Amino acid sequence: MKRSPKAKPALFEKLVVKIAKKWVAGYSIQDAMKSAREANARNMSAIINYLGEHYASLQEIDASVKEYIAILDEMEKLRINGSISPKLTQVGLEKDYDLCLTNTMRIIDHARKLNRFVWLDMESSRYLEDTIGIYLTLLKRYQKTGLAFQAYLKEGSVHLMHILEHGGKVRLVKGAYREDSGIVFRSKSTVDKNYRKLMQMLFEYGNDFAIATHDDKIINDAVRLSKKHHKNFEFQMLKGIRDELKPALIKKGFTLAEYIPYGRQIVPYSVRRIKEKPSNMLLLARSIF
Numbered sequence: 001m002k003r004s005p006k007a008k009p010a011l012f013e014k015l016v017v018k019i020a021k022k023w024v025a026g027y028s029i030q031d032a033m034k035s036a037r038e039a040n041a042r043n044m045s046a047i048i049n050y051l052g053e054h055y056a057s058l059q060e061i062d063a064s065v066k067e068y069i070a071i072l073d074e075m076e077k078l079r080i081n082g083s084i085s086p087k088l089t090q091v092g093l094e095k096d097y098d099l100c101l102t103n104t105m106r107i108i109d110h111a112r113k114l115n116r117f118v119w120l121d122m123e124s125s126r127y128l129e130d131t132i133g134i135y136l137t138l139l140k141r142y143q144k145t146g147l148a149f150q151a152y153l154k155e156g157s158v159h160l161m162h163i164l165e166h167g168g169k170v171r172l173v174k175g176a177y178r179e180d181s182g183i184v185f186r187s188k189s190t191v192d193k194n195y196r197k198l199m200q201m202l203f204e205y206g207n208d209f210a211i212a213t214h215d216d217k218i219i220n221d222a223v224r225l226s227k228k229h230h231k232n233f234e235f236q237m238l239k240g241i242r243d244e245l246k247p248a249l250i251k252k253g254f255t256l257a258e259y260i261p262y263g264r265q266i267v268p269y270s271v272r273r274i275k276e277k278p279s280n281m282l283l284l285a286r287s288i289f
Contacts, residue, residue: 046082051263150175151195
């Protein structure tokens with residue numbers, strides 16, 4: 001008897017959702033708030049990300065803006081210690097630069113009323129210039145705004161210095177999109193080497209930045225740099241990953257934030273994290289076992 005062609009995708013989706021429950025809060029704002037409160041109870045702040053990207057529909061774009069405003073209101077209502085982290089292609093960048101800037105300002109202005117920090121997620125390299133441009137414009141409007149920056153970018157040091165010269169606040173990540181080898185470093189060793197180079201720049205020239213990694217060696221390097229350069233910074237890690245390490249860093253006196261995604265786009269988000277960076281699956285297995 002032949003299997004239905006729909007059986008495999010359905011089974012795969014169930015498997016992915018089951019795995020993703022470790023690093024995704026759930027489908028609703030309430031699920032995200034529950035995870036955020038758990039993070040706060042473990043002496044970590046929460047960074048809430050509503051899953052979704054590459055929206056071209058005005059209806060979807062407006063709904064994303066309203067969702068982030070609702071997240072901010074709910075965090076305030078529940079007295080959650082945390083921030084939000086939208087993607088610009090959720091709020092119009094895929095469609096129009098000015099539309100995206102206007103929509104992001106709506107979110108920023110609401111965050112400013114509540115004195116909440118906003119991180120902007122970085123996406124694939126084709127959005128790099130526009131994302132930096134929008135971020136620096138928003139930074140003039142509200143200082144409690146930061147930008148994720150990817151260490152796998154070959155021209156990363158030039159862009160990072162430009163951001164730091166404008167007083168920008170950076171969350172340094174390795175990068176998780178599948179990109180052309182002419183634009184990004186592809187091997188783990190070269191990405192790690194560039195991450196350390198950019199991290200050194202942050203400790204020397206930046207402040208109020210974030211080291212977002214689960215890598216023991218890089219974390220240890222950051223700890224050493226923090227003893228030499230007394231800067232305000234925090235470690236950031238994904239919900240459900242390296243849970244055995246988080247309390248150890250907090251006990252040593254370091255600030256730590258947990259990145260908490262939620263929403264209906266669990267499957268495409270999780271598949272991308274697994275496919276484009278298989279080491280995420282190893283990290284997950286390590287955390288589970």
